Amino acid sequence: MKKIVIVSVLTSIVLIGVILSYVGNIIGDDMVNILSVLAAIVILGLTVGVGLKYVNQMKNDKAGGELADENWDGIGEYKNNIPVGWGVSFIGTIIFFIWYLLAGYPVWSFSQIGQYNEEVKEYNKKFEEKHKNMTKEELQDMGESIFLVNCAPCHGVTADGMGGKAADLTKRISAESVKYVIEHGSNIGLVGEGIAMPDRNGLFNTNTGAPLTDEEIETVAQYVANGFVGKKGAEIFAGTCAACHGPDGKGQPFVAPNIRNFTPELVQAVLEHGKKGAIGTMPSFRVEDLRLTETQQKAVGTYISNLSSEE
Amino acid sequence: MGEQSQQTAPIQYDYTVAKMFLVSTILFGIIGMGIGVFIAFELAFPELNNLFGEFGTFSRLRPIHTNGVAFGFTLSGIFATWYYVGQRVLKVSMAESKFLMTVGKLHFWLYFITILLAVVTLLSGLTTSKEYAELEWPLDILVVGFMVLWGISIFGLIGIRRERTLYISIWYYIAAFVAISMLYVFNNMELPTYFVTGMGSIMHSVSWYAGTNDALVQWWYGHNAVAFVFTTPIIAIIYYFLPKESGQAVYSYKLSLLSFWGLMFVYLWAGGHHLIYSTVPDWMQTMGSVFSVVLILPSWGSAINMLLTMKGEWNQLQSNPLIKFMVLASTFYMLSTLEGPIQAIKSVNALAHFTDWIPGHVHDGTLGWVGFMIIAGIYHMTPRVFKKEIYSKKLIEIQFWLQTTGIVLYFSSMWIAGITQGMMWRAVDEYGNLSYSFIDTVEVLHPYYTMRAIGGAFYLVGLFIWAYNIYKTFKCGRELSDKEINVNASPMAS
């Protein structure tokens, strides 16, 4: 008996060691995690322990008792009583049954949605206390993990758009996209609801006094995409775009967005509205849909702004 | 009971149908688990998905694996042992009734054709998607057909029995029959769209139930498909073959009785544990949890009864590989019937549900308990139905150790994978945002998926050894006289 206890305790300890070596760093103080690890240990420890007890009886005990009259194809049957441990454990589970139904998860009052609301409330309270005024570094740090979980499947872990499958967020904007916007105009709420950019028919080059030509569009697109360098492009830009986007392309509130750098506000606007463009469709991550909170939007915006400014 | 005096001339049992099912057990075992091994490798090495075009993807093959092992391998094993054990413990031969003999053969062929059709339809994507009830409605009708034939066979044989009192195994066979029939019919209530509209595919149907109700019926069924395919009839098998092979009397009648009725009463309540934290009402989920926990003891009762039957028989455990299979099977049964209830507790299920810990639980039950009992039962039957000595005891030993290693690899890797994955899904960083993207939680599993696949391959090699050993027994085993057969321990050549 002593040996059995020792072996099952040893098994459990080895198991704890193995489990901790795999998941020790992510268990944290999450009750569900802790209970589950405990569960794994109990399952194996108890089975090994009880199994060994009976192996021990196979080795050292002897069959016996009063045989019943019947036998079936030569199989007899003892009239032995039920094992005491079994009976006691059975009653134990029935006590657990009653406890669980009445106190653990009371059948008439427990609600999983209530439990969820509690969880969220508690989290929000803790978050408020801890991260009331976040620094830029903190926002960036927070933004990174949000980006990896929510955005990386499209934009790639390095945010480079994975070969044109989504926007490359390490640079403000590609020539393709600029051209597309000029061709089609844009009305996705980047600077405010309904504040739109006209398409090429509505864009006049004040230098020439005429609508943009194909060549001019190409030139100004390259100019914007390549970080505002090039004389010819600068002229067209100044003549056509600067009125709204500002002479340096950094945009003006409620007039036109920054097209030189990503700003948290711009990203936030994209997240709220989504975007359909030259590359494809960017889904929205609206606060209303519970996709991202405002703070999370700001954080990921800060992260992205920082990505492109490093260049 | 005065029947004993009738035992003048030994009854000549007729094993024709048992033999047919014996062959299909092995056949479907190899097919079903062969596919299991393949899909296990697919998760570790996804390029394998492209090998056979649309027919080789994990998702097309997975239902063939589950149906193949549950309704192919396991049901075959249950039927094979029924047509063997039934006659013997009821003391009546199939040969005595032409009617039952015909029913038995019809049962086999209808069953066999159904399973073949199941493979073909599932492979071509004809499925209703409800787990363990994937088969489309025409096949459901065939299933009901062969279940009815099985019922006729059971109650027909009981009707002409010479043994007045039903042996424990018969209780469990009856229970399996009753419960499977009832559950199958209710969960497969489908509306074939062709008959309503006269349009479209005749095979297509929609479930009679919608949404949450459909889920409720499905898991009331699904849980008990487990209970009455993977558990109840397997208990029937162990209650016959372990005492018979070892020559020991069953430890306690009272324990058998309490375990049986306890199991019957509690099992159906527990289905709610598949729906924890779903949109099913809270109280039903809670019932599922608590009844699962109460279920531990009726389950362990049978296992303990069998282990205690082997009291003092250590030498048999050492010398007879079939006893090894059966004793370890009882232990795995205990393991999975403790694991399941604990996974049914809400706070544990919150982590375990949807993870690989569940397939881990599934396979320490199915490989360790179902697989081992069927393998041992078939081995015990082989020399008796073919009247030949088992070809090689050594091969059985090798098979045992190989498959045991396989199971340990399988469940330990899935435990680790499941718990890791479950924790990663929940993990948050210092700001309370999720720490891991979904793909992070997929990539960490690669080593465990590989380990599981290798474990599965070990088990499969064991099956090939099993098939080979039985084939050789049939082909060139030493002929046995009646006297040599009517012993307890199965005769086997070293």
Added chain:
Amino acid sequence: MFHWLEQRPFFFTIGVFMVVAFAGLIEILPNFAEASRPVVGTKPYSILELAGRQVYIKDSCNACHSQLIRPFKSETDRYGMYSLSGEYAYDRPFLWGSKRTGPDLHRVGNYRTTDWHENHMWEPTSVVPGSVMPSYKHMFSNTVDVETAYAEMVAVNKVFNVPYNKPIKMKDGSTTTVKLPDSLDEAKQEILKEAKEIVKDMKNQDVKDMVEKGEIPEIVALIAYLNSLK
């Protein structure tokens, strides 16, 4: 004493049946009245979505994907609002799944798009390196069975009163109706119209050509279905 039942197979079987059937009565029946009421914003599937759902089932996506978001913060953060019973009112069969080898898809329409699905279903690792999901290239050439999709629509409308052609309240207070085509011919036109909407955002030329010819590739229907999961 105890042997009484075991010597009477008939009563024994009845006993087993009663004990076994009891739980079903108490646990299952009460829910039936309750759970079939749709929540506001839940509408029946359109014909293309329904065809896509049949593709989802045919290829057993539910083997790896759940459609059930549990009420935990870790899940609502990842997938969105937890699932509600009424949202499944038109799901026959339900597709909750029981294993998440891949992520939950109950609201995937909120955060994935047509063009992304197109890339992903063709070759998952092209957008998610390390994915173990199979590629489903055959869906780009196989076509859906419009007749069966239409048959399902008609059948559920007739037998289960699924509210086609009836006003449905949406979350923003507006109403909308999902049309049940009057005939198979009309159904074919309707599904083509929906398919053209989807194909606009796709790049694969073969798929575009097929739709141009009036065929509905499986991938188009599947994407329509995935986009409808919100």
